[in-house]
Amino acid sequence: MPELPEVETIATDLRPLLVGRRVSSVDLRFPTIVRHPEPELFVRDLPGHVVHSLDRRGKYILIRLGDGLLLVVHLGMTGQLLHKLPGDAQRPHTHVILGLDNGTELRYSDPRRFGRLLLGTEEDLVRARKLPRLGPEPLDAAFTPRELHRRLYGRRAPLKLLLLDQSILAGVGNIYADEACFAAGIRPDRPPLRLSRLRAGRLHGALREALLRGIANRGSSIDDYVDLYGAQGRQQEELKVYGRGGRPCSTCGRPLTLIRLGGRATVFCRRCQR
DNA sequence: TTAAATTCCTGTAAGC
DNA sequence: TGCTTACAGGAATTTA
Numbered sequence: 178m179p180e181l182p183e184v185e186t187i188a189t190d191l192r193p194l195l196v197g198r199r200v201s202s203v204d205l206r207f208p209t210i211v212r213h214p215e216p217e218l219f220v221r222d223l224p225g226h227v228v229h230s231l232d233r234r235g236k237y238i239l240i241r242l243g244d245g246l247l248l249v250v251h252l253g254m255t256g257q258l259l260h261k262l263p264g265d266a267q268r269p270h271t272h273v274i275l276g277l278d279n280g281t282e283l284r285y286s287d288p289r290r291f292g293r294l295l296l297g298t299e300e301d302l303v304r305a306r307k308l309p310r311l312g313p314e315p316l317d318a319a320f321t322p323r324e325l326h327r328r329l330y331g332r333r334a335p336l337k338l339l340l341l342d343q344s345i346l347a348g349v350g351n352i353y354a355d356e357a358c359f360a361a362g363i364r365p366d367r368p369p370l371r372l373s374r375l376r377a378g379r380l381h382g383a384l385r386e387a388l389l390r391g392i393a394n395r396g397s398s399i400d401d402y403v404d405l406y407g408a409q410g411r412q413q414e415e416l417k418v419y420g421r422g423g424r425p426c427s428t429c430g431r432p433l434t435l436i437r438l439g440g441r442a443t444v445f446c447r448r449c450q451r
Numbered sequence: 452t453t454a455a456a457t458t459c460c461t462g463t464a465a466g467c
Numbered sequence: 468t469g470c471t472t473a474c475a476g477g478a479a480t481t482t483a
Contacts, residue, residue, distance in 0.1 A: 178476070236477080254476055255461085270461090289460045291477060309478080334454060343478075351476065400462090400475070439455075441476065 179252040180236060181315065181348030182391025182412065183402050187258055188233040190405045194260055195228045195240065195283070202276035210272045210285070212293045213307045219296050223248065223275075235311045235347030245298045249308070253291030255401045259284045288401070311347040315384050320346075325384075326377035329369040337365035338439045340384075349384065351441050352397055352419045357383040359418045364450045365443050366436060390415060418444040 179187070203223050208216035226242040233239070238258075240248040250258065259268070261282045273285040273294060285294065295307050302308040312328070313320040328345050329336070339345055340354040349357070358365040361383035363376055396402055396410030399420065403409055417427050422435025426446040433444050 180477095251477085253460095253478085287460095288462065289476090291460065293478095306479095332453080338454085341477085440457090442474090 178254050178350060178352070178400060179256065179396075179402055180350035180353050180391075181233075181388050182353070182394075183396035183410065184233050184236050184238060184252065184348070185392050186395045186404055186410065187252075188231060188238050191238070191258065191260075191283075192231045194281075194405070195231055195277075197228065199227045199278040200224050200242075200275055201278045202274075204274040204276070205272070206274075207272035207290070210287065210290060210292065210294055211296070213295045213297055213302060213305055219294070222246075223296060234314070235343055236350070237308075237311075247295070247297060247299055247302065249293075249295035249302065250285070251293050251295075253287060253289065253293065255289045256285065256287040256292030257401060257403060258405060259286065259403075259407060260405045309343065311343055312345045314347055315349065315388055320381075322374070322378040322381040325381045326372060326374055329377065330372050331370060333368045333370060335366045335438050336363065336369050337441075337443055339369065340365075341439070341441070346384075348388070351443075352399065352416065353384070353387045353391060355419045355444055356387045356416060358445060359383075359450060360387060362450055365445050366438055418446070420444070 200223055203220045205211065205216055205220050211219045226246060228240055228242060230241045236251060238250040242248060261284055263282055268286045270288045271284050271286040275283040277283065295302055313324065329339055332339055337354050337358060340349050355365065357380065361379040363380055391397060391412045394410055394412035395404060397412040398409035399413055418433055421433050422444045423432050426433050426449060429446065429448045431446065431448050434447050436443050
């Protein structure tokens with residue numbers, strides 16, 4: 178599933194392909210994928226606009242167009258962006274095809290349809306409550322151990338659920354939350370009620386390290402994740418706990434514990450994480 | 452404000 | 468073999 182490293186990989190690859198290009202056509206096959214504005218307006222207003230820049234914020238891809246317009250893509254669980262030529266074979270569940278002025282296509286496919294596309298000015302989208310308030314970027318210099326400590330200290334929900342809360346920290350999902358907790362030696366199921374500065378510092382380092390490794394390996398291909406060209410990432414080979422419940426801990430050899438937190442599978446080592 | 456539960460969705464795999 | 472069921476989970480929404 179696409180988390181920060183996966184979205185970063187896609188955004189980095191997509192930037193040189195899109196910036197300077199004009200959107201020439203929009204083929205919207207599954208209108209509910211567009212959450213703002215009304216699908217007819219999306220199809221009417223998007224063509225003709227030139228892409229000025231492209232950024233990632235949390236798990237969102239922000240494509241800035243002329244006239245202050247913003248095209249926002251969130252991949253949800255199974256969303257894929259693929260760069261193709263018009264004749265290329267089409268994946269099932271292709272819901273949107275953007276034609277570009279150089280004859281190529283940007284296609285959005287998403288079997289589970291948890292993903293979404295938004296179009297509007299930033300002001301528009303905020304007013305319509307389509308752009309949530311996101312916490313800091315974990316890889317920004319402004320995100321310090323002190324800041325992480327401030328945001329977690331005193332909270333009563335299990336640590337893992339707080340790490341998944343995008344308003345506390347943007348971009349971390351189930352995979353990297355489990356991996357960071359393991360690397361930091363901290364149990365994901367305990368509230369950080371009186372989290373020490375030391376442990377917050379370890380968690381801060383582990384989060385950044387996990388995300389940076391993920392980016393270096395072009396993401397984790399667990400279910401459907403592939404890059405713009407359909408290639409898988411390599412980070413899944415380095416995962417120490419995610420998806421490994423019951424298998425031996427890579428550090429101590431004891432079986433890893435699988436529990437559910439907030440409906441999400443959570444794996445940790447009872448010996449190595451305290 | 453915070454925390455927990457519910458909902459959306461379909462491909463895959465396990466179980467009978 | 469073929470059917471049913473459970474599971475995967477990001478985030479918006481609802482409830483307490």
